[in-house]
Each structure stands twice: as structure tokens, then as C-alpha cells.
Amino acid sequence: MLRVPHVTNYLSEHFADDAFGTLAGYERYGGYKAARQAITGMAPSEVVALVKESGLQGRGGAGFLAGLKWSFMPAETDKPKYLVCNADESEPGSFKDRILLERAPHLLLEGILIGAWATGASKTFLYIRGEYAFPAAQLERAIAEAYDKGYLGKRVMRSGFSHDVVLHRGAGAYICGEETGLLESLEGKKGQPRKKPPFPAQYGAFGMPSTVNNVETFCHVPHIVAKGSDWFRAFGTEKSPGTTIFGVSGHAVRLGLYELPLGTPLEEIVYRHAGGVPEGRRVKGVIPGGVSMPILPADQLDVPMANEFLRERKTMLGTGGIMVMDDTTCMVRAACVITYFFRDESCGQCTQCREGTGWLNKIVNRIERGAGVPEDLDVLIDVAGKMEGQTICAFADAAAWPVQGLLRHFRADFEQHVHERKCPFPESFQL
Amino acid sequence: MISSATRARIDAEIAKYPVKRGALLPALHHVHAELGYVSHESAAAIADIFDLRPVEVMEVVSFYNMFFDTPQPRHHVRVCTNLPCSLRGARTLLAQIESHLGIEAGQASSDGRIGLGHEECLGACAYAPMMRVNDRYHEDLDVEKAKRILDSLE
Ligand SMILES: Cc1cc2nc3c(=O)[nH]c(=O)nc-3n(C[C@H](O)[C@H](O)[C@H](O)COP(=O)(O)O)c2cc1C
Ligand code: SF4
Ligand code: FES
Numbered sequence: 001m002l003r004v005p006h007v008t009n010y011l012s013e014h015f016a017d018d019a020f021g022t023l024a025g026y027e028r029y030g031g032y033k034a035a036r037q038a039i040t041g042m043a044p045s046e047v048v049a050l051v052k053e054s055g056l057q058g059r060g061g062a063g064f065l066a067g068l069k070w071s072f073m074p075a076e077t078d079k080p081k082y083l084v085c086n087a088d089e090s091e092p093g094s095f096k097d098r099i100l101l102e103r104a105p106h107l108l109l110e111g112i113l114i115g116a117w118a119t120g121a122s123k124t125f126l127y128i129r130g131e132y133a134f135p136a137a138q139l140e141r142a143i144a145e146a147y148d149k150g151y152l153g154k155r156v157m158r159s160g161f162s163h164d165v166v167l168h169r170g171a172g173a174y175i176c177g178e179e180t181g182l183l184e185s186l187e188g189k190k191g192q193p194r195k196k197p198p199f200p201a202q203y204g205a206f207g208m209p210s211t212v213n214n215v216e217t218f219c220h221v222p223h224i225v226a227k228g229s230d231w232f233r234a235f236g237t238e239k240s241p242g243t244t245i246f247g248v249s250g251h252a253v254r255l256g257l258y259e260l261p262l263g264t265p266l267e268e269i270v271y272r273h274a275g276g277v278p279e280g281r282r283v284k285g286v287i288p289g290g291v292s293m294p295i296l297p298a299d300q301l302d303v304p305m306a307n308e309f310l311r312e313r314k315t316m317l318g319t320g321g322i323m324v325m326d327d328t329t330c331m332v333r334a335a336c337v338i339t340y341f342f343r344d345e346s347c348g349q350c351t352q353c354r355e356g357t358g359w360l361n362k363i364v365n366r367i368e369r370g371a372g373v374p375e376d377l378d379v380l381i382d383v384a385g386k387m388e389g390q391t392i393c394a395f396a397d398a399a400a401w402p403v404q405g406l407l408r409h410f411r412a413d414f415e416q417h418v419h420e421r422k423c424p425f426p427e428s429f430q431l
Numbered sequence: 432m433i434s435s436a437t438r439a440r441i442d443a444e445i446a447k448y449p450v451k452r453g454a455l456l457p458a459l460h461h462v463h464a465e466l467g468y469v470s471h472e473s474a475a476a477i478a479d480i481f482d483l484r485p486v487e488v489m490e491v492v493s494f495y496n497m498f499f500d501t502p503q504p505r506h507h508v509r510v511c512t513n514l515p516c517s518l519r520g521a522r523t524l525l526a527q528i529e530s531h532l533g534i535e536a537g538q539a540s541s542d543g544r545i546g547l548g549h550e551e552c553l554g555a556c557a558y559a560p561m562m563r564v565n566d567r568y569h570e571d572l573d574v575e576k577a578k579r580i581l582d583s584l585e
Binding site for chain 2: 003089094131169173185187190191247250323325329334338429
């Protein structure tokens with residue numbers, strides 16, 4: 001079980017109490033009141049409007065407005081509608097959904113129930129990555145408790161509304177986190193992303209209207225329903241309200257999770273909360289939101305951690321997985337690790353992605369070995385540029401961005417390798 | 432080959448989905464729990480249940496890292512080597528484990544006890560380096576701790 005966040009807020013304040021993960025414990029803290037309030041006292045359209053007003057952004061990486069997404073679900077349709085919870089969490093550097101699954105399964109189920117009521121969904125498919133065996137066991141137990149108590153199944157809380165939750169385990173493939181790759185995988189196929197449009201709200205799971213949301217996105221919803229959109233908007237920035245659970249990894253002193261308002265300056269997280277890097281070292285660069293998000297150099301950590309500010313620095317919040325790298329770090333080695341990952345995980349449907357990820361990895365490996373030539377840097381930029389915005393899914397962009405970021409801010413590292421014909425960072429982490 | 436208990440579990444999974452094939456991944460998980468991999472016979476049996484051809488079942492099996500089409504060692508040991516773990520010495524640890532076991536990542540010990548490999552991020556980045564042994568995570572590792580865990584595997 002993951003350790004309790006170093007800094008907690010409304011999502012995580014009761015995580016130190018193991019009972020919070022049980023239905024009885026969760027209800028002692030007021031759990032399921034919001035779902036009851038929504039299902040017995042609010043029209044679905046009112047719930048959608050409330051979540052819209054709250055400005056809640058999806059926490060799965062793209063930051064799409066949750067209420068707006070819910071409003072895309074067709075109101076008048078004979079087809080069954082489905083909700084899909086994305087618990088595939090496999091963006092390297094991310095482990096915030098895991099703690100929510102492990103320590104707050106009922107908060108997630110309550111968020112799902114409210115989402116289901118709001119969108120008229122009869123079933124939720126909860127897709128969890130295959131490696132998360134322990135979190136899956138926690139969820140399975142929580143789902144059984146919720147059925148026993150009449151919070152799932154027929155006539156939820158004695159209302160006229162029925163809802164089922166199906167826990168579905170993935171089997172090891174990063175691309176199944178992309179929502180349409182996930183849908184294919186859910187349908188028992190290879191997890192190869194679909195061409196869009198049609199979007200899931202028209203043609204989703206098993207061809208039915210569906211809404212896909214991240215685990216954390218659902219977890220904010222009961223709080224919004226219970227306390228209102230103004231309360232929610234008091235956290236974070238005007239455009240990016242609420243908290244999120246940042247994960248700090250790499251070379252920082254106090255690694256772990258931190259629930260903080262969106263808009264918290266990156267330097268405050270890295271230095272004040274996570275204690276910077278050990279004595280005698282300096283921060284060299286920080287990846288702000290999972291490996292797909294372009295790195296920031298040490299002199300740009302004043303940026304508030306919200307998309308409207310991160311975009312100005314050509315990066316994004318992603319999953320809030322913050323990776324700190326100290327001054328021993330060879331950024332070409334970092335590029336080797338990152339590009340290997342994307343080469344390995346490309347689903348292979350699009351030529352630009354399949355070939356491009358291979359090229360990027362081959363070239364950075366060559367540079368790291370000391371066998372690179374000056375033109376290689378331009379080839380990297382050229383290949384990465386051709387991968388962007390050209391493919392079936394955003395995986396190819398996610399593979400190109402980190403390379404572009406490393407070259408934007410640490411071009412000197414690459415040039416030094418080429419010039420000296422070897423890696424000039426003998427103290428760097430081993431490959 | 433699929434036992435009647437596994438068959439019953441698969442039928443229970445099928446009931447949860449609006450389309451039968453939705454239960455294919457769960458079914459393959461049950462086959463792995465019983466046999467450790469998908470044999471020709473199990474692929475044929477699964478294909479039969481799902482109205483697919485065996486080759487369609489095997490295509491799905493080969494897409495996912497946690498599914499196998501050959502008999503597997505008793506324990507899967509996977510060291511995470513993605514960036515956060517690598518920054519904290521995961522590759523050094525993997526090399527030490529390789530020499531301790533006398534095999535390389537991607538190989539299995541000759542007694543069929545341990546299959547060693549590396550893996551991408553497992554969602555334990557702050558507790559690096561880490562490895563997965565079958566379904567269990569072992570975090571905050573150093574080489575001595577890793578050796579103890581490996582030596583205690585039957
Ligand atoms: C390559 C790729 C991998 C992704 N992996 C995940 C993931 O593991 N978990 C997740 O919630 N979203 C992931 N996403 C984003 C999903 O496609 C989708 O936008 C998200 O689940 C929607 O939920 P939200 O609006 O609540 O954030 C990924 C996207 C891409 C392109
Ligand atoms: S961009 Fe890459 S991962 Fe996405 S569909 Fe195309 S080949 Fe597959
Ligand atoms: S990088 Fe190893 S667990 Fe995330």
C-alpha cells in the first residue's frame with residue numbers, strides 16, 4: 001500500500017485511517033451522502049451543470065473539462081450508455097491514481113455513481129492496469145460492499161436508478177491508457193486506438209455512447225456535489241480549480257505524494273515540500289507531469305503548476321508526476337530511457353509513430369555512445385516534428401515532446417557528447 | 432485445456448458484458464492463473480467459447496505483456512527500469528540481480544524457478560528502485576534486500 005501523502009487536502013485527508021477504505025469507515029466520514037443527494041435530490045442535468053460550473057478539469061493528462069464531456073452524452077437515445085473509468089495509470093512517473101484506488105475505493109465509487117446518474121449510464125467499466133493486483137483487490141472488495149449495501153445494482157439507494165460496476169483488468173500495454181485503445185482492449189481486442197471521430201460519446205464501449213474519465217477526476221466529484229462549485233473554485237487558479245495529487249520522484253529528498261492546489265509553483269513543490277536535492281547537488285531539470293511532458297530547466301521552476309501557465313513554457317501538467325534530476329544527470333541518457341519506452345510501446349498502426357519512435361531511440365543511443373554526428377541533432381528535431389499531430393492518437397506527440405524539450409533546454413549536453421565522442425557525465429545514473 | 436472451475440469463472444465473466452468478447456481478457460487471466468500461459472489446447476478451448484478462431488485468440492495474447500504463449504518459469508521477476516527508477520539506480524540493481532542469479536534479463540533460471548526481466552513504470556516511482564515478483568510489489572530495494580526476496584522464492 002502506498003504511503004500517505006506528505007501533504008494532504010480534501011481528497012486525501014483521511015488516508016491515514018485504514019478504515020476509510022471500507023464502506024463503514026467511509027460513511028463515518030460522511031461518505032455516500034453526496035451520491036444520495038444527487039440521485040434523490042437533483043436532476044441529472046443539474047449535476048452536469050454543477051460540475052461544469054466547478055470548472056473541474058480531467059486529471060488523466062489532457063485536462064479536458066469534465067462537465068463539458070458529460071454534456072456530450074446523448075440525452076435522448078434508446079441505446080444503453082456506459083461510463084468508463086480509466087485506471088490504467090501507466091504514464092511513467094505517475095502513481096497518484098494508485099493511492100486513490102488503494103486508500104479511497106469508495107470515494108471513487110461514489111464519484112462514479114454521481115457521474116452515472118448525471119450521464120444516464122447503466123454500467124461502468126472500471127479498467128485497471130493488470131499490474132495493479134493489490135489495488136484491484138481493494139476495489140473488488142469495495143464494489144462487493146457497495147452491492148451489499150444497495151449502493152450499486154438495482155434501485156440504487158431505493159431510487160429508480162440502477163447501476164452496475166464491472167472491474168476489468170488490463171494485461172500490460174501502455175497504449176491501453178489512451179481512451180480508445182482502452183475501449184478496444186475492453187472489447188477483448190488488441191489495444192489499438194481508434195480513429196476519431198466518432199468520439200466515445202457517440203461510439204464508445206461496445207459501440208454505445210460512453211464517457212471516459214480518469215480515476216482522480218471522479219474522486220473530486222463527490223466533494224463538488226457536497227460542498228458546491230464555489231467551494232471547489234476556492235482551490236487552485238481561476239482556470240484550473242481544485243487540488244491534485246502530485247507525485248515527486250527522482251533525485252529529490254522527500255519523495256512521495258503531495259496533494260496541493262493546482263497553480264502551486266513548481267519550485268515550492270520541489271524545494272519547500274520535497275526538500276530539493278541532497279546537500280552538495282543542484283537541480284538540473286524537472287519533468288513536470290509524467291515522461292511525456294517536456295522538461296523544464298532549473299531556472300524555470302517558478303511556473304505555477306496549471307496548464308494555462310505551463311503551456312507558456314511549452315509543457316503541460318500531464319499527470320502531475322514530477323521527476324527531479326540533479327546536476328549529475330546526463331540528459332542524453334534520460335532521452336535514451338524515454339525514447340526506448342515509446343519505441344517499445346508504440347502500437348504500430350501509424351508509420352510516423354512506429355518508425356519515428358524507433359529513429360529517435362536509435363539516434364539518441366548513438367549520441368550517448370559517442371558515435372553521434374552534429375547533424376543528428378537536427379535529424380532528431382526533424383523526426384520529432386513530423387510525428388506531431390499526424391497520427392491516430394496522441395501517443396506519437398507524447399513521444400516527440402520529451403525529445404523536443406530536452407533539446408530545447410539541454411542541447412549543450414547533446415552537443416558535448418558529439419564533440420567529445422563520449423558521455424561527459426561519468427557520475428550520471430547508469431543505463 | 433481448461434478445468435471446469437476455470438470454465439465456470441469464465442462463464443461468470445461473460446455474464447457481465449453486453450458482448451461476449453468483452454470477457455476475453457478476463458478469461459485469459461483465468462487461464463494464466465491456472466496454467467501460467469495459453470497453450471494450443473487452451474487457445475482452442477477459449478476460441479470455442481468466444482466464437483473466435485484460435486489465431487485470433489493468440490493475436491490478443493501476443494499484444495499484452497502479461498500474457499504468454501509458452502510455458503513460464505514459476506516466478507516472474509520484473510525490475511522497473513523507467514526513468515524515475517533508473518535515476519535511483521534501477522539498472523545497477525538489475526545488473527547485480529543478473530549476476531546473483533547468473534542469468535540475464537529476458538532469461539529464466541535453468542531450474543525454471545525465476546524468469547528475470549525489466550519492465551516499464553509500475554506506479555511506484557517514489558519508492559525506487561523496485562521490482563514486481565508475480566503480483567507483488569517490492570519497493571525501496573537495495574541489492575541485499577532484493578537477494579533476500581529472490582532467495583526465498585520456492
Ligand atoms: C498514450 C496515452 C496514454 C494515456 N494514458 C492514460 C492513463 O493511463 N490514464 C488516464 O486516465 N488517461 C490516460 N490518457 C488520457 C486518456 O486518453 C483520456 O484523455 C482520459 O482518460 C480522460 O479522462 P479525464 O478527462 O478525466 O482526464 C492517455 C492518453 C494517451 C494519448
Ligand atoms: S500514434 Fe502510435 S500508438 Fe497511437 S495509434 Fe498511431 S501507432 Fe498506435
Ligand atoms: S519508474 Fe519505476 S515505478 Fe515508476
